[in-house]
Amino acid sequence: MVDLFVSNFQLGFQYFFTWYNIIAVVAGVFVGILVGAIPGLTATMAVALLVPITFGMEAVTSLALLVGVYKGGIYGGSITAILMNTPGTPSAAATVFDGYPLAQQGKALKALKMALYASATSDLLSNLLLILVAAPIATAALRLGPPEMTMLLVLALTIVGAVSGDSLPKGLLAAFFGMLLATVGIDQMTGATRFAFGSIELTRGLSLLPVLIGLFAIPEVLDHAERVVMPSLRRAFRRKGHESTREDAEGEDRSRELLITMSPNPDDNRVSLKEYFASFRTMIRSTGIGSFIGAMPGIGSVVASFVSYGLAKRQSKHPEEFGKGSLEGVAAAEAGNNAVTGATLIPLLTLGIPGDTITAVMLGAFLIQGLVPGPRLIQQHPGEIYGMFVALLVGNIALLVLGFYGLRLFARLANTAKSLVYAIVIPLCVIGSFAVDNSVFDTRVMVLFGAIGYIMRRTATPSPPLLIAFVLSPMLETSFKQTLILSRGSLQIFIDRPIALALMFLTVVSVAFTAIRKRIVDRRRAQAAAGIGADGPSSTKS
Amino acid sequence: MVAFGLFVQFVLIPTQISQLSRAILATGVSPRAFPSVAAWGVTVFGAVVAARDVRVALLRARERAANGPDNAQPDAPVREPGARVDLRGLGIFFGVLVLYVALLPVLGHLIATPLAIVAFMVLLGERRVWLLAVTSIGTTVTMSLFFRVLLSTILPTGIFY
Numbered sequence: 001m002v003d004l005f006v007s008n009f010q011l012g013f014q015y016f017f018t019w020y021n022i023i024a025v026v027a028g029v030f031v032g033i034l035v036g037a038i039p040g041l042t043a044t045m046a047v048a049l050l051v052p053i054t055f056g057m058e059a060v061t062s063l064a065l066l067v068g069v070y071k072g073g074i075y076g077g078s079i080t081a082i083l084m085n086t087p088g089t090p091s092a093a094a095t096v097f098d099g100y101p102l103a104q105q106g107k108a109l110k111a112l113k114m115a116l117y118a119s120a121t122s123d124l125l126s127n128l129l130l131i132l133v134a135a136p137i138a139t140a141a142l143r144l145g146p147p148e149m150t151m152l153l154v155l156a157l158t159i160v161g162a163v164s165g166d167s168l169p170k171g172l173l174a175a176f177f178g179m180l181l182a183t184v185g186i187d188q189m190t191g192a193t194r195f196a197f198g199s200i201e202l203t204r205g206l207s208l209l210p211v212l213i214g215l216f217a218i219p220e221v222l223d224h225a226e227r228v229v230m231p232s233l234r235r236a237f238r239r240k241g242h243e244s245t246r247e248d249a250e251g252e253d254r255s256r257e258l259l260i261t262m263s264p265n266p267d268d269n270r271v272s273l274k275e276y277f278a279s280f281r282t283m284i285r286s287t288g289i290g291s292f293i294g295a296m297p298g299i300g301s302v303v304a305s306f307v308s309y310g311l312a313k314r315q316s317k318h319p320e321e322f323g324k325g326s327l328e329g330v331a332a333a334e335a336g337n338n339a340v341t342g343a344t345l346i347p348l349l350t351l352g353i354p355g356d357t358i359t360a361v362m363l364g365a366f367l368i369q370g371l372v373p374g375p376r377l378i379q380q381h382p383g384e385i386y387g388m389f390v391a392l393l394v395g396n397i398a399l400l401v402l403g404f405y406g407l408r409l410f411a412r413l414a415n416t417a418k419s420l421v422y423a424i425v426i427p428l429c430v431i432g433s434f435a436v437d438n439s440v441f442d443t444r445v446m447v448l449f450g451a452i453g454y455i456m457r458r459t460a461t462p463s464p465p466l467l468i469a470f471v472l473s474p475m476l477e478t479s480f481k482q483t484l485i486l487s488r489g490s491l492q493i494f495i496d497r498p499i500a501l502a503l504m505f506l507t508v509v510s511v512a513f514t515a516i517r518k519r520i521v522d523r524r525r526a527q528a529a530a531g532i533g534a535d536g537p538s539s540t541k542s
Numbered sequence: 543m544v545a546f547g548l549f550v551q552f553v554l555i556p557t558q559i560s561q562l563s564r565a566i567l568a569t570g571v572s573p574r575a576f577p578s579v580a581a582w583g584v585t586v587f588g589a590v591v592a593a594r595d596v597r598v599a600l601l602r603a604r605e606r607a608a609n610g611p612d613n614a615q616p617d618a619p620v621r622e623p624g625a626r627v628d629l630r631g632l633g634i635f636f637g638v639l640v641l642y643v644a645l646l647p648v649l650g651h652l653i654a655t656p657l658a659i660v661a662f663m664v665l666l667g668e669r670r671v672w673l674l675a676v677t678s679i680g681t682t683v684t685m686s687l688f689f690r691v692l693l694s695t696i697l698p699t700g701i702f703y
Contacts, residue, residue, distance in 0.1 A: 231631075426639060
């Protein structure tokens with residue numbers, strides 16, 4: 001086992017160490033940090049946009065680029081969280097609590113550097129965990145037959161539907177909608193055509209890339225357009241005849257720029273070894289939390305950073321400093337969210353189940369390269385997968401170097417690029433959707449899913465369950481039908497096989513647990529609101 | 543979503559998926575089974591979501607009636623507080639997107655994309671002519687070279703080439 005691991009790792013080094021791959025991972029981290037630093041743009045969107053570009057690349061190069069973007073994107077969100085009090089990505093929301101107060105105290109660079117060190121540390125540990133556990137889990141998963149895989153996929157879908165967003169019914173609604181969309185095209189087991197409406201394109205089914213680009217890139221641009229277009233047109237008509245200025249171009253966002261101010265005290269601009277090691281325990285704890293949460297399908301980096309932050313505050317010797325500019329708070333939040341990046345790849349690489357939205361998007365990149373995630377992936381493509389593992393480790397070095405030396409550059413680029421990026425994203429989405437299959441139809445599918453994604457966003461319906469169900473349900477349908485072939489049509493097989501039964505039990509428990517937890521949270525919220533409501537009028541009267 | 547789920551269940555599934563005989567189905571599972579489960583899921587959870595929305599609206603109305611309009615709690619924000627919602631701007635932007643996608647196969651990438659970039663940039667507030675020109679032409683040429691040279695993908699050429 002150890003020999004195999006060592007030889008696979010050597011193979012991974014051979015596959016990875018070319019100039020193309022090194023440039024790809026560095027470029028990925030660069031783009032990721034930049035996108036993460038622009039509020040409103042997420043790492044998911046960046047990965048979705050880059051997947052079509054990776055089409056003509058070697059497998060390791062394409063995966064190196066995407067994992068670089070993933071890493072950079074999660075870290076990049078902390079830059080705006082610290083400098084602007086606005087998380088660049090949702091996963092950096094907990095970084096705001098202590099990062100921004102530190103910036104207000106003139107310690108912006110200290111906070112940014114602590115965020116960087118915590119991110120790089122937890123990222124490295126999480127990647128090592130992935131590298132160590134992926135092969136054994138995949139080997140164990142090889143023993144899972146169709147009934148176990150069916151139940152595992154049902155469990156993954158219910159967890160994803162249940163934990164994404166604030167509402168269990170909305171999450172499950174999105175998941176069932178995704179399942180329905182996945183049935184368009186030819187049924188692989190029977191050859192029957194479903195929902196084709198006489199169209200040859202629909203007979204092939206809906207392609208993954210236009211769906212994911214539409215769901216995750218277009219709504220972000222539409223969201224921005226909704227706020228910017230009318231004020232910009234009004235300004236244009238008001239100022240007709242006047243010379244245009246930079247202020248026109250950036251409108252209301254002009255006042256919200258990323259500025260890094262240096263403190264005259266050098267200690268405020270750096271993180272000493274003592275300060276780093278004072279937060280090291282917190283980083284390790286947050287890495288554990290982030291890795292555990294990342295390995296569970298559907299939960300993701302936002303929850304990881306909040307749970308890590310909350311636990312760090314509870315365990316800290318100085319809990320009173322949290323929320324007022326605690327370095328430990330920044331370290332906890334950042335270590336928590338970056339630890340997810342390695343761990344989410346565990347279910348993807350070993351079971352074929354994406355752990356979060358980004359890995360669902362990355363699944364598309366794997367499939368484009370002819371790599372089918374699942375228990376046999378590492379066995380069949382050790383060079384490519386261990387090459388990606390090496391890329392993950394090199395990506396950490398790139399993150400550390402680019403983050404350390406490029407902070408000012410990223411802040412400046414994020415300021416100048418934000419008005420241009422949104423305009424360029426749309427053609428990239430359209431051409432990217434077209435390029436995978438040279439299909440104009442796919443560009444229309446992308447626009448349709450852009451509209452669906454936007455409506456889901458407006459109605460607070462989470463889109464990750466839709467995408468993950470869209471990806472997983474063909475596998476679920478196939479393994480369910482294989483199970484019935486095995487059992488000659490009897491469902492008793494799910495009860496006779498102990499692992500399948502245990503997974504079924506876990507599915508019921510997870511749904512029940514989520515529903516009960518939601519009810520308790522809702523009741524507490526209602527009680528709190530009633531308390532406020534009761535206080536409100538009385539205080540108004542007094 | 544309830545209406546959509548029922549429409550799929552009772553109209554689309556019977557008309558758009560053939561019902562194969564049990565004899566040729568090795569699994570005994572019809573190709574209609576999975577879409578049917580999904581459509582029922584959409585219907586049931588769509589109904590639950592709708593019922594919750596109605597309940598919340600009724601509670602808010604009752605709260606407003608009890609507290610008076612001044613003391614009523616504001617509606618729960620779906621998006622971040624303070625963000626303005628202007629569907630006209632969104633409609634114009636989305637219209638340009640649809641037009642771009644529709645005209646791409648006709649005009650081709652080299653004509654449609656720079657026009658689309660200029661339109662999007664103007665809508666998003668950019669007025670500097672040199673920046674409009676440089677960004678639209680630069681992005682189009684870079685994308686063409688990247689896809690054609692590096693990825694060997696031919697982008698839509700349109701009817702003029």
